Amino acid sequence: MMQESGTEATSNGPANENGGASVEGVPREGRPKSATPSAEVTAADLLHLQQHQALQMARQILLQQQQQSQSQQLQSQQNTGRKSPKANDKQQSLQVPVSVAMMTPQVITPQQMQQILQQQVLSPQQLQVLLQQQQALMLQQQQLQEFYKKQQEQLHLQLLQQQQQQQQHAGSKQSKEQVSAQQLAFQQQLLQVRQVQQQHLLNLQRQGLLSIQPGQPGLPLHSLTQGMIPTELQQLWKEVTNAHVKEEHNNSSSNNGHRGLDLSSPAPPKNPLLNQHASTNGQYMSHKREGSTLEEPSPHSHPLYGHGVCKWPGCEAVFDDFQSFLKHLNNEHALDDRSTAQCRVQMQVVQQLELQLAKDKERLQAMMTHLHVKSTEPKATPQPLNLVSNVTLSKSAPEASPPLSLPQTPTTPTAPLTPLSQSHSVITATNLHSVGPMRRRYSEKYNMPISPDISQNKEFYMNTDVRPPFTYASLIRQAILESPEKQLTLNEIYNWFTRMFAYFRRNAATWKNAVRHNLSLHKCFVRVENVKGAVWTVDEIEFQKRRPQKISGSPALVKNIQTSLGYGPTLSAAFQASMAENNIPLYTTASIGSPTLNSLANAIREEMNGAMDHGNSNGSDSSPGRSPLPAMHHISVKEEPLDPEDHDGPLSLVTTANHSPDFDHHRDYDDEQGHDDML
DNA sequence: GGGAACGTAAACATTC
């Protein structure tokens, strides 16, 4: 009735339980983004801490150097009495900008820090990796510190020598040059530290440990991802060197030796960026080809120009002609801090996308591997015939729950392990979400048990909205037989459906009606009045009786088994080609797992024999046309040429086993009559 | 092509 749709919302059991399952399923994929920023240490924090430590250390060293130099100058001044007080003031003024310059990049406002904290939340794993790399970096800094100490000692020695010279008659100019040279060396070392930091940071970014949100070109990017960008370094260096230059100029000295360093000079705008890229990320140049954007692009195309729109991130300015765009590009997107930051952002975006792509590729590969499909990469390996035979058999006897197969159990919802059919063995994007009617019905045919499949692919069915390839009758039976008392109320059957299959968590009106319809329609389902109401049980005899067709008695199947090495007529050419192209080892021994072919064959033989023995003692349910005996003989015959190294062999065996009668009945039903159909 | 099994929809009755 149409009331189903109305009752679904208020449905007692199914809706509640279903809702619970659904709710559980949703947060499963949730990501711990809700963690409070203050509760976790971010990469930015670590980086700032590290930078702060390094700069503090460097500043102290510089201060010590300058203080030493200053004290010695004072000493020499006191000794010689030549130095004027002005010179002393200037010498003091020298150290101030250095200190300021060293401190400036470390200044972060609380708002910025909060922004950083909100954006740069790391997981514990990422934090651990980050800490390890931070430790390595700190080690480098320690080495650098040792180097600085050595430098300081050398400087001290030189100053002592200089002092001796001064005592003789030399002026203080040489001392200043020595200090400048030492500071120059220090700055070079500092640059190296920065480069190491940047490289380290980029590595972190590449590893996904540090993600910079696009559209935040402010301080987080400015001071975190780049550590200290070249402009800052230039500023720092300029302040240091200009002080010297100024002082030396004031002292009428001409010493341009340290100005030969590129960074010391106010370089034209292009160079710093290029240098920055070259120094911080060599790959960036090749990937982004940033230099090309600064160069004269080809007249007809430009990476940043398309459809009359500037493709610079966040720009989207429209231009009538290319020249206007070029003018705009050179004017609006010239090299400055903003453009640099935007480049960084874009680099982050690209890196994140690449990372995501790599992850998705890996996931796809894992999925394909799990599904025994070799992805989209064309394979020249021809598909063995056994595969084709397997497919044929699978199609002929689709529902197959191999009693010995598939030892692994999926822990994640990927795809059903149990071979079911050609359409379910190979999960594709189209059939994964098959929402149509059950076009493939397997469990009903040949009395294949569905319990192995359900148990093995429980996670898959529970979490994936894919229609289980079983008939309603089989599912109902399974639900009932899984119950402790082998009886369930209708509502409990509903619950089982919704609990076990994500697919049945929707369209309840349809499938519930079908369940009721099946319960009433099939004689195998017996309604029993119970204390707590009516319950449904399964009459196994009737259940086995229901299908007087197929498998053993099916000439087609027998033919398929006999000619299992041939291409089955039911196998579409396209599917064959696809299988061959993708080298899909559907149910080879590799997919089966541990059992060797011989042991597998023996096991199947034993199962068959046992089943036949069982069936011989109970011929009540056997129809002449359903005897699986011919199939058994075929199995034996097919098994003969099996060679453990022959890849053609096992599949026929496996497939035969796959659609062999209900082995699982041994386990599920204490072998009551699970093999009746076989005879 | 026919029969069987199955899925789906629906009408109707019964029970709670």
Added chain:
DNA sequence: GGAATGTTTACGTTCC
């Protein structure tokens, strides 16, 4: 009276 449950019929599809 409404919802849940159970029965039955009809029809289309798939498979053999």
